[in-house]
Amino acid sequence: MIRIENISKSASHRILFIEASAALNRGEKVGLVGPNGAGKTTLFRMITGQEQPDEGQVAADKHVSIGYFNQDVGEMAGRSAVAEAMEGAGPVSAVATELRELEARMVDPDQLDQMDEIIERYGEVQARYEELDGYSLEGRAREVLAGLSFSQDMMDGDVGKLSGGWKMRVALARILLMRPDVMLLDEPSNHLDIESLIWLETFLKTYDGALLMTSHDREFMNRIVNKIIEIDAGSLTSYTGDYGFYEQQRAQNEKQQQAQFERQQAMLAKEIKFIERFKARASHASQVQSRVKKLEKIDRVEPPKRRQTVAFDFQAPPRSGEDVVSLKQVHKAYGQRTIYEGLDFMIRRKERWCIMGVNGAGKSTLLKLIAGTAKPDVGSVNVGASVKLGYFAQHSMDLLDGDATILQWLEQRFPKAGQAPLRALSGCFGFSGDDVEKKCRVLSGGEKARLVMAAMLFDPPNFLVLDEPTNHLDLDTKEMLIKALGEYEGTMLFVSHDRHFLAALSNRVLELTPEGIHQYGGGYVEYVERTGAEAPGLMKA
Known part of the structure; x- marks a missing residue:
């Protein structure tokens, strides 16, 4: 195709x-x-x-x-998320817009004198909408948006009021609906x-x-x-x-090519040694010439092209006390909406808690309560002895100095470190070579997130609180981070939608559901086995 x-x-x-x-x-x-x-x-x-x-x-x-979804979703405003999603389906979206305009005019008392004309046009447009299977399309649009976690209110509200992430979902729905x-x-x-x-x-x-x-x-x-x-x-x-097979096959191909390259290099070295040894002897002239011609005709095997991957090694964090955080009878609400009511929760040293819950369940709120950026309405949040807390949140990048370069900002944070380790750190998180001279203000959201993460991990706390740490990281950087955190000796509490990250790093699960809060010993893999679902918002098997 x-x-x-x-x-x-x-x-x-x-x-x-x-x-x-x-x-x-x-x-x-x-x-x-x-x-x-x-x-x-x-x-x-x-x-x-x-x-x-x-x-x-x-x-x-x-x-x-061809339908193309990318990260540049363009302007969206002035109509509902459903209408915006239906826009991708072609002519039917224009008919749907006129239908809604006519419906509004039909209930407008100022247009009573034009009502016969409006009703006649409404009949024509409605017939065209049915011909284009419009009513079915709206149902399918709502089904797709519901699959992407939209509530009915969000579907019918002005798309212009949605955040950038939700607008991305609308743009994706448009392509999916187009089929x-x-x-x-x-x-x-x-x-x-x-x-x-x-x-x-x-x-x-x-x-x-x-x-x-x-x-x-x-x-x-x-x-x-x-x-x-x-x-x-x-x-x-x-x-x-699949991707797993590709990784295995690529590694195997590299290994075979490396072996071929080494065998050929050994053979070439042997031939060159013979030529060098006997080139001055007349008795071996024909043999030398024969071997020279042989070398000229050989197809040279190239060594495998290896991607540069830099490992990131944690410095050992200081040891904390056994009780890292204790929440007792915590209540938290935003307006009329209660998030927590009488929450008791304890985190102990070396535990790695992942928090599971649907949108709005209170995952980020719990991180904020523990990090101290939000306060409980009732109850207490106590951080234990000798706990050095590091908090990564999506707004963390707002703290960057826009006028400083990447390297200058890191030097401000770690004046005694020296340039070499800071450049190595930058390379681990995707800033190699001249990239470290970029001003922080020109960095993308993803680059800012990676820089803040890099700074936090260079001088590691003994308790990491991470809100979606893998957003914006490419596969290689994510693997590096998982490997580094796998060897990390401290305590972790995190929210992530990346199942590979969850499975690799958690050893406890806190599940937030409308029916209550549940704690599971064992990590995400055991959680899936016990509940029969990969997330709380999915039907149990």
Whole structure:
């Protein structure tokens, strides 16, 4: 359906693709992977015709419809989330808008003298709306939005009043409702809670078109894709299988190529040694010439292209007391809405609690109460002896000095550290080379989050409180963080929608539900086994 044929493409003096080829075939569900800046979004834009390759071509079969979701959702205001989602379905959305305008005019007393004309036009528009299956479309739009965790009030309210993350969901709903022949999804798992993620997985599994997507959520990708296309050093390489298979196959290919390279280097060294030894002897002239010609004709094996991955090693945090935090009879409400009523909760040293709950259950509120940025209405929150608390929240990046560069800001935080370890730290979190000279004010939201996380972990507290720490991290950085936190010797309390992160790092689960608060010994994996559900908002098996 989509053919990428020998494309080359440069951007800002960087070569993204060199004679690269790949294909997206009918029914395939493909994960597009590669390091940040490799050209994933550029490839999407070339498929949609928003950009052109410098050489080669990107071609689609005739009459193939393409739906493209990206992080730039544009302006949304002045209509409901349902109407905005239906906009992606084509002409029916314009008919729906006129239908609503006519309905408003029919109840407007100032337009009584035009009522016959309004009613006649309403009949015509309503017939056209039925012809286009409009009533069914609205039902499907509401179903998709509900799957993405919208309440009925949010569906019918002004989309312009929603946060950026919820607007992203509306833009995603628009593409899902369209059900094109080819769906291009650039990071659809961003800004979604676990319930929405699992609903989207089910939707995409049953979608019968071709899918090409990027995602920083390996579990999400593993459950959907049956093929991986990797962008690496300007080339496109296809692997049949999910992301886990791709990782194994890539590692195996690298190992085999390294072995071939080493064997050839040993053979070349042996031949060169013979030539050097006997090149001055007339008796061996023919043998020397023969070996020289042999070397000239040999196809050289290249060593495998290895991605630069930097490991991050924690300094050992100071030891805390055994009782890290104690909450007793905590009540917390916002206006008429009660979040906690008589909450008792204890965290002990080396426990790693993940908090599970649907949107609005009080996950972030609990973190704020423990971090001290919110106070209980009633009850007490006591932090134990020798506890050094580090709190990562989504608003943490507002504390950055916009006029300072990344390196300068880190030097302000750690004046005795020296540049070398701070540059190494920056590299671990995706700021390599000249990136450390960027001003903090020009950083994206994701870059700011990574910088704040890096600073917090450089001088580690013995109690980490983390609110969605993996948002904005690419797969490699996320793996580095999971590995580092796996070796961390302190206590953790965190909220995350990344199931790989939850499974790898938790050893306790606090579940917040309308029926009550439940504590589970064992981590997220054991929680899923015991409850039969991957999240509290899903039906138990």
